[in-house]
Amino acid sequence: MAWQVINREIAAAPADGKPLLTEEVKAKIARFFPKYETRRAVLIPALHVVQETFGNVSYQAMKEIGEFLAVPPSEVLDTMSFYSHFWTGDRGRKVIVVCRSLSCQVMGHEALLEALRRHLAISEHETTPDGQWSLMTEECLGACEHGPCMLINERLHAKVRPDDVARILADPNCDKE
Amino acid sequence: MAMIIINGRAVECAEGTPVLKVAVDAGFDVPFYCFHPGLKIVASCRLCLMEMRSKDPKTGEMVWSPRLIPSCQTPARDGMEVRFDSPNVRQNQRAVMEDYLLNHPLDCPVCDQAGECWLQDYSMKYGNALSRMTEPKTVNPKKSVGSKTLLYQDRCVLCSRCVRFCREVAGTNELCVIRRSSYAEIDAFPGIPLENKLQGNVVDICPVGALLDKDFLYKQRVWYLKTSKSICPNCSTGCTICIDHNNGRVWRLRPRTNRKVNTWWICDEGRFGWKYVHSNQRLLAPMLKGARVTWDAALAAAQQLLAPAGKAQQGKGVAVVLSPMMACEEAWLLAKVVRAAAPQATLVTGFVPKASADELFPVGLTDQAKAKFIIRAEKCPNRCGVEAVCKALGGPQATFADFLAKAKQGTFALAWIVGGYSQEWVTRDCSDALSKVSQLIVQDIFPSSLSARADLALPSCAWVEREGTFVNHAGIAQPFDRALPPPVGCQQDSQYLYRLAGMEGLYRAEKVREQMLDKVAELRDLWTPPAEARGMH
Numbered sequence: 189m190a191w192q193v194i195n196r197e198i199a200a201a202p203a204d205g206k207p208l209l210t211e212e213v214k215a216k217i218a219r220f221f222p223k224y225e226t227r228r229a230v231l232i233p234a235l236h237v238v239q240e241t242f243g244n245v246s247y248q249a250m251k252e253i254g255e256f257l258a259v260p261p262s263e264v265l266d267t268m269s270f271y272s273h274f275w276t277g278d279r280g281r282k283v284i285v286v287c288r289s290l291s292c293q294v295m296g297h298e299a300l301l302e303a304l305r306r307h308l309a310i311s312e313h314e315t316t317p318d319g320q321w322s323l324m325t326e327e328c329l330g331a332c333e334h335g336p337c338m339l340i341n342e343r344l345h346a347k348v349r350p351d352d353v354a355r356i357l358a359d360p361n362c363d364k365e
Numbered sequence: 366m367a368m369i370i371i372n373g374r375a376v377e378c379a380e381g382t383p384v385l386k387v388a389v390d391a392g393f394d395v396p397f398y399c400f401h402p403g404l405k406i407v408a409s410c411r412l413c414l415m416e417m418r419s420k421d422p423k424t425g426e427m428v429w430s431p432r433l434i435p436s437c438q439t440p441a442r443d444g445m446e447v448r449f450d451s452p453n454v455r456q457n458q459r460a461v462m463e464d465y466l467l468n469h470p471l472d473c474p475v476c477d478q479a480g481e482c483w484l485q486d487y488s489m490k491y492g493n494a495l496s497r498m499t500e501p502k503t504v505n506p507k508k509s510v511g512s513k514t515l516l517y518q519d520r521c522v523l524c525s526r527c528v529r530f531c532r533e534v535a536g537t538n539e540l541c542v543i544r545r546s547s548y549a550e551i552d553a554f555p556g557i558p559l560e561n562k563l564q565g566n567v568v569d570i571c572p573v574g575a576l577l578d579k580d581f582l583y584k585q586r587v588w589y590l591k592t593s594k595s596i597c598p599n600c601s602t603g604c605t606i607c608i609d610h611n612n613g614r615v616w617r618l619r620p621r622t623n624r625k626v627n628t629w630w631i632c633d634e635g636r637f638g639w640k641y642v643h644s645n646q647r648l649l650a651p652m653l654k655g656a657r658v659t660w661d662a663a664l665a666a667a668q669q670l671l672a673p674a675g676k677a678q679q680g681k682g683v684a685v686v687l688s689p690m691m692a693c694e695e696a697w698l699l700a701k702v703v704r705a706a707a708p709q710a711t712l713v714t715g716f717v718p719k720a721s722a723d724e725l726f727p728v729g730l731t732d733q734a735k736a737k738f739i740i741r742a743e744k745c746p747n748r749c750g751v752e753a754v755c756k757a758l759g760g761p762q763a764t765f766a767d768f769l770a771k772a773k774q775g776t777f778a779l780a781w782i783v784g785g786y787s788q789e790w791v792t793r794d795c796s797d798a799l800s801k802v803s804q805l806i807v808q809d810i811f812p813s814s815l816s817a818r819a820d821l822a823l824p825s826c827a828w829v830e831r832e833g834t835f836v837n838h839a840g841i842a843q844p845f846d847r848a849l850p851p852p853v854g855c856q857q858d859s860q861y862l863y864r865l866a867g868m869e870g871l872y873r874a875e876k877v878r879e880q881m882l883d884k885v886a887e888l889r890d891l892w893t894p895p896a897e898a899r900g901m902h
């Protein structure tokens with residue numbers, strides 16, 4: 189690991205020449221223009237539109253958003269990566285979000301996270317090869333009295349012990365209320 | 366003007382100057398990372414915090430503010446009082462330093478920045494020797510952010526100076542901060558690396574060992590380097606630089622702060638443009654008709670060539686081509702030497718290498734007045750100086766093009782031609798024209814078709830081996846020092862010209878300058894930028 193060097197002279201994925209942002213997607217983004225003073229202010233809505241359309245915001249998409257809004261690609265990356273809500277790579281059908289804030293930490297979020305990592309064989313901000321599961325951590329989920337807790341898509345699971353993991357994940361409806 | 370009190374001492378300053386700058390300029394030792402006088406203020410590093418007493422807008426009373434305040438972001442106002450030495454301030458400095466070192470690998474023994482690292486210095490002065498951290502450290506990746514620059518993220522303090530430089534000065538936006546808080550890293554968009562022409566500056570302004578110059582990496586420990594003050598010869602901007610060298614070798618060039626000329630920056634053309642100095646192709650000995658001779662023999666031969674040519678028609682058939690790579694003093698000495706033998710000799714300002722256009726930064730700008738940095742199209746340091754010398758000496762003059770045209774018609778019997786360019790400069794046109802000149806004395810760094818056919822070829826020294834004065838595009842005259850001795854076998858150009866001019870002893874630019882003063886007005890006001898307080902460079 190020690191001497192691994194990431195080379196930024198190389199593009200993330202060779203562009204196949206076909207633009208990702210179709211006229212339709214661009215039109216959706218353009219609908220925000222009248223609401224803001226500048227085009228660059230539309231960056232966040234644009235990121236939402238793109239993630240809703242494609243499931244993630246790839247490097248190619250970032251470049252095209254940059255071009256469309258006259259924002260350098262590095263600044264698109266800068267802004268987008270600030271929010272863990274946006275995904276560069278593929279996001280699984282079910283996203284597990286483990287709370288890493290104080291109450292949950294005290295109640296054992298690390299053991300829970302470790303159990304999930306082991307069960308799914310992925311680490312944070314990764315997706316299983318079958319595209320079913322993604323794992324990430326977030327700050328306080330607003331259910332501090334029930335720590336440690338986690339979200340699966342929109343559903344909150346409270347007071348999760350590491351040995352509950354297998355049972356919860358086996359339930360096909362674990363992400364539904 | 367405003368008067369403010371820092372640590373109990375009254376300091377005068379311009380109203381509105383950042384308090385941090387006032388304090389550092391006045392000699393107070395305040396730690397900081399993110400502030401840089403050439404970049405926008407972000408107040409993100411939190412090291413420069415101070416206690417402040419100012420007028421309460423409601424009551425008009427002077428009150429100490431209840432919390433610490435970033436001094437870099439606070440404009441100085443008359444009557445305000447600040448402290449950098451209170452227990453609260455000290456406590457903050459210790460805490461912030463501890464935070465910066467939490468995940469730092471403490472790899473100073475293998476870090477290029479060691480010896481000039483602000484993290485090292487501040488740790489000594491404001492930090493703790495022991496870390497209380499028992500958890501494993503975050504290990505971040507290393508990144509090649511561009512062909513010339515490496516990033517060791519582990520050592521980064523996220524001051525964002527590099528990012529702001531790319532956005533505000535270069536205008537190329539390659540660097541950014543990805544993610545946030547303890548996950549944050551400096552990065553470049555994959556496939557759009559740091560490749561602007563000013564990028565070497567990000568290594569200079571990185572206060573720690575995070576951004577590294579691949580060219581200098583692991584070459585030298587900085588405490589073994591000697592520094593000489595010089596002027597970059599690569600274009601007519603004339604940036605002031607430091608030459609870091611030892612044992613007869615240059616290792617790197619750095620900008621020297623100069624508000625009048627280059628502010629805090631230099632371009633990569635200049636920064637990495639010194640490699641030819643150590644080329645093994647250089648002319649290293651005087652050659653008389655193709656044979657190596659001693660310096661005594663060479664100088665005698667020069668006199669012997671000049672004397673008869675100078676006698677005929679008062680020397681009308683003699684020309685001396687003064688290269689814009691020469692210092693004013695050298696041009697003056699050579700012109701004097703030639704004119705002494707041939708009073709009507711023609712003075713020519715030599716070949717001026719040119720690129721197609723000036724390059725303005727931030728990239729995309731077209732208004733010179735708004736530019737933060739300009740790489741000039743004229744790729745030589747002293748056209749203005751050489752022209753001024755010629756003008757001061759009067760008599761027959763010619764431009765380089767005129768000279769070639771006249772030479773083609775066989776006007777000249779003898780020409781003394783100076784080159785000194787880092788690249789091949791003799792064009793077909795030039796050598797054709799000069800084939801009509803019967804005798805040639807050529808003074809150059811590298812051999813060329815001219816030096817090969819010259820009656821006498823004299824080796825020139827590179828600018829790092831010389832001293833003198835360059836006058837830049839705007840007429841600012843700046844002296845430069847010698848960094849290295851001439852290579853074995855060579856003499857400083859000015860030294861042999863000095864001898865030919867009949868002067869005794871060792872050449873000193875200053876002595877020659879004195880003689881020139883009443884003739885060359887340009888040299889009356891020499892500009893040497895004042896040294897700036899640490900970190901304000």
Ligand code: SF4
Nearest residue numbers: 521522524525527571
């Ligand atoms: S790489 Fe250097 S200049 Fe850039 S943010 Fe890190 S410490 Fe600051």
Ligand code: FES
Nearest residue numbers: 287292329331332
């Ligand atoms: S700390 Fe985990 S939900 Fe608030």
Ligand code: FES
Nearest residue numbers: 408410411413437
């Ligand atoms: S916060 Fe003032 S210098 Fe960084």
